[in-house]
Amino acid sequence: MAIFSKTCEYAIRAVFYIAHTSNKGHKTGIKDIAAGIDSPELYLAKILQNLSKQGIISSSKGPNGGFYIQESSLTKPLSDIVEAVDGNGLFYGCALGLSQCSEVNPCPLHHQFKSIRDQIHQVLRQTTIGEFNEELINGLFSLKK
Amino acid sequence: MAIFSKTCEYAIRAVFYIAHTSNKGHKTGIKDIAAGIDSPELYLAKILQNLSKQGIISSSKGPNGGFYIQESSLTKPLSDIVEAVDGNGLFYGCALGLSQCSEVNPCPLHHQFKSIRDQIHQVLRQTTIGEFNEELINGLFSLKK
C-alpha cells in the first residue's frame, strides 16, 4: 500500500508535468505527458479528462490542442487533486476503517493518526501545483519511474 | 483511499481484539472476533491464518480452540502487522510512485513526505499490540464500525 492510489500518483505527476511545460499558452499533448511521467497513455487520458472536468487543468481539442494550466491555477493546492481523485478519506477517515472517526468513540490509534492525517492535509494544502516549476525545468526533481 | 488496506484495518483491529481477550490462556474463536470488530467472518479467517503463519498471533484447532496471543507477543510493534499485510511501501515507497524513493533523484514531494512517512513508521514501531488492552477492557476505545 502506498499513500495515494496509482491513479492519484499519475494525476499529481501529470499536473506537475503540465504545469512546468505550460508557460506562454503552450499546450501539451497526452502522448508527451504520458512519456514525460512514465504512465500508460490511455489510462492517463481518462485521468486528465476527469481533472479537466473538475476545472483543475484545462484542455483544447484539435491541432495544436492539448492540456494546459491557467496561470491562476498554478496556485491551487495539491489537496485539490487528491480530493478530486482519492476523495478526502486520507484527511478525515479513521485509520482503522471505523465508519466515522470521532473523539467520542475513537479507535485505539485515533490520537496518533489524527495528528499524522492533519500533517498530510497541511502539506497538501500548502503545496501548490506550480511550486516546483523552476526545479522541474532545471531537472532537480524527477517525475519518471 | 485510506492509509491502510481494508485487509490491514481488519488485521489490526482483530489483533487488538484478540490481545485484550486473551489473558490467562483464553482463546477466542473466529466468530467472536469477527462480531467483535464488525468484519466479514470468512475473510477475516484468511487474514488471521496469515498472521498466524507469520507468528504474530497463535492458534489452536479443535474444541476450546481459537486464536490467542502469547504474553511475549504483546510487546510486538504494530509495524509488524502492517508489514506482514501491506508490506513496507508506506514506510519506504515514493509518495508519487517512482520506482524508488531516493535523495539523489527525488520526486517533488520527497522532502515533505519523507518526514511524514518517518512519523508513520515511528508511531507504528513504538505502539505495541498489547498497549491498549486496559482501555479496551474499559470500553474507552472502539474496534467496531
Added chain:
DNA sequence: TTTATAAAGGACAAAAATATCTTTTATTAG
C-alpha cells in the same frame, strides 16, 4: 470546405483486492 489533429466519451478487458464456500486436518471431550 476538407482534412488532419487531439481530446472526449463509452464500451470493454485484465488484474488486484475483497469476500464466500467447501473440504480437510488437528484436537479435545465423551
Added chain:
DNA sequence: CTAATAAAAGATATTTTTGTCCTTTATAAA
C-alpha cells in the same frame, strides 16, 4: 475410538482498480 469442534487449506465468486480499444466531437490549418 468416536463424535464434535474449530482452524487450515484450497477453490471460487464478486467488486474495485487499473488499463485498453474504438468511435465521436471539436478545432485548426490548408
